[in-house]
Amino acid sequence: MVLDSLGKSLRGVLQKIARGSVVDEALLSEVVRDIQRALLQADVNVQLTLALTQRVRRRAVEEKPPAGVSLRDFLVRIIYEEVRGILGKDRPFDLRPKKILLAGLFGQGKTTTAGKLARYFQKRGVRVGLVAADVHRPAAVDQLEQLSKKVGCEFYANRSEKRAEVIVEEALAKFPPHLAVLVDTAGRSGIDPDLIEELKRVKAALQPDEVLLVLDAAMGQTAGRSAEAFHKAVGLTGVILTKIDGSAKGGGALSAVAVSGAPILFIGTGEHLDELERFEPTRFVSRLLGMGDIQGLLERFEELSDKDAAEKAAKALMSGRFTLRDMRSQLDSLGEMGPFSKILSAFPGFSSMKVDDKELEQTQKRLRGFRVILDSMTGEELDDPQLLKADRIHRIARGSGHRPQEVRALLKHYETTRKAAHGLVSNRRLRRQMEKQFGAGGDAAP
Numbered sequence: 001m002v003l004d005s006l007g008k009s010l011r012g013v014l015q016k017i018a019r020g021s022v023v024d025e026a027l028l029s030e031v032v033r034d035i036q037r038a039l040l041q042a043d044v045n046v047q048l049t050l051a052l053t054q055r056v057r058r059r060a061v062e063e064k065p066p067a068g069v070s071l072r073d074f075l076v077r078i079i080y081e082e083v084r085g086i087l088g089k090d091r092p093f094d095l096r097p098k099k100i101l102l103a104g105l106f107g108q109g110k111t112t113t114a115g116k117l118a119r120y121f122q123k124r125g126v127r128v129g130l131v132a133a134d135v136h137r138p139a140a141v142d143q144l145e146q147l148s149k150k151v152g153c154e155f156y157a158n159r160s161e162k163r164a165e166v167i168v169e170e171a172l173a174k175f176p177p178h179l180a181v182l183v184d185t186a187g188r189s190g191i192d193p194d195l196i197e198e199l200k201r202v203k204a205a206l207q208p209d210e211v212l213l214v215l216d217a218a219m220g221q222t223a224g225r226s227a228e229a230f231h232k233a234v235g236l237t238g239v240i241l242t243k244i245d246g247s248a249k250g251g252g253a254l255s256a257v258a259v260s261g262a263p264i265l266f267i268g269t270g271e272h273l274d275e276l277e278r279f280e281p282t283r284f285v286s287r288l289l290g291m292g293d294i295q296g297l298l299e300r301f302e303e304l305s306d307k308d309a310a311e312k313a314a315k316a317l318m319s320g321r322f323t324l325r326d327m328r329s330q331l332d333s334l335g336e337m338g339p340f341s342k343i344l345s346a347f348p349g350f351s352s353m354k355v356d357d358k359e360l361e362q363t364q365k366r367l368r369g370f371r372v373i374l375d376s377m378t379g380e381e382l383d384d385p386q387l388l389k390a391d392r393i394h395r396i397a398r399g400s401g402h403r404p405q406e407v408r409a410l411l412k413h414y415e416t417t418r419k420a421a422h423g424l425v426s427n428r429r430l431r432r433q434m435e436k437q438f439g440a441g442g443d444a445a446p
Helices: 004-019 023-040 045-060 071-085 112-123 138-151 166-176 193-206 223-234 251-260 281-288 294-301 307-319 323-336 342-344 357-373 377-383 390-402 404-425 428-438
Strands: 098-105 130-132 154-156 181-183 210-216 237-244 264-268 277-279
Touching: 004 023, 004 071, 004 307, 004 357, 023 045, 023 071, 071 281, 071 307, 071 428, 098 112, 112 130, 112 138, 112 181, 112 264, 112 277, 130 138, 130 166, 130 193, 138 154, 138 181, 154 166, 166 181, 181 193, 193 223, 210 223, 210 277, 223 307, 277 342, 277 357, 323 357, 323 404, 357 390, 357 404, 377 428
Parallel strands: 098 181, 098 210, 130 154, 130 181, 210 237, 237 264
Antiparallel strands: 264 277
């Protein structure tokens, strides 16, 4: 998970509160000290950290919990609200054909982010046109063209033209009006007058709906100063923080940018085109503290290419009629939704579990093997697992290149998954959200 070290430290604070025999001054002082240490290690500004923990202490002492809420739960709520408060406000970002100008310094991941943003739009049904307006770095034009091919979107470049604003005007004249137009601009090693003037000319030609700054999270607290300078120069509507998954300074970048006046709209969580997430502070902090992000999980479900099959499997799961065919659909869906570590972090409580990366990798490899075995079954067997006796198991093993023991392991996994998943969906909060997403589960147990 993003900022895993910070999340682990803050979850440790919440566990300390839960284990404490009483919420007194000694526990409160310990909690405040641990929060300070966690935030400072994540590179959050010292003054911001001290102000946050002072508010936690003051509120814990002065405010009274609502009726029916324990002091422990109230203290957890205060910590949640204060950590949430340093990450800025939730800002809506509507998905529609719009014109977006991407700005940033050299080496911040701007061109790659243009490809990721194009993929983000297209997976949600909005066609995209990418414009290569970096007239100083030919490699950026080639890179953007390759990304457009991977994404499957429109692309425009004019390698002989050295005026970025002219390239933008040409692209607008060529692209149909229903496209979302994303313009990748040139960067510099620093914010200088030439860069700002070029951006202003491009902005005047594009008349963008959004002006987004791309920043590398490794900049840490200095990211805030860069965002503030660009904001004053060209009027940012948002910021995209890249490489936040591998940066120890991610906490500093997030908190610094949030107080700069430019809202964070997206974060890059990996190298692949699909690894761009909407940044919504409320949900981000919920995941950070181990409270889960069920809504985020459901939104990832919305992106699946074969959503109808996954919906059918989810309804079958809720109704108790879960077959091997449904399991195969779920395995396909899991593969599209990304690594297990990201999926698990969406469930309340799971993100605080210590799961070894090697174990997760082995599990994913094992499930890929299960998928091959399932492909060796007949439709009749997929719909009725009770048919799978010894002779059929040996036939399936031979057909899939596996041993009979591995086929039996799949059947055991199927039965365990069916029982455990049905129990998970019986959780009232999760069940309500899934029923809202998929519709009622037929004759599911109440």
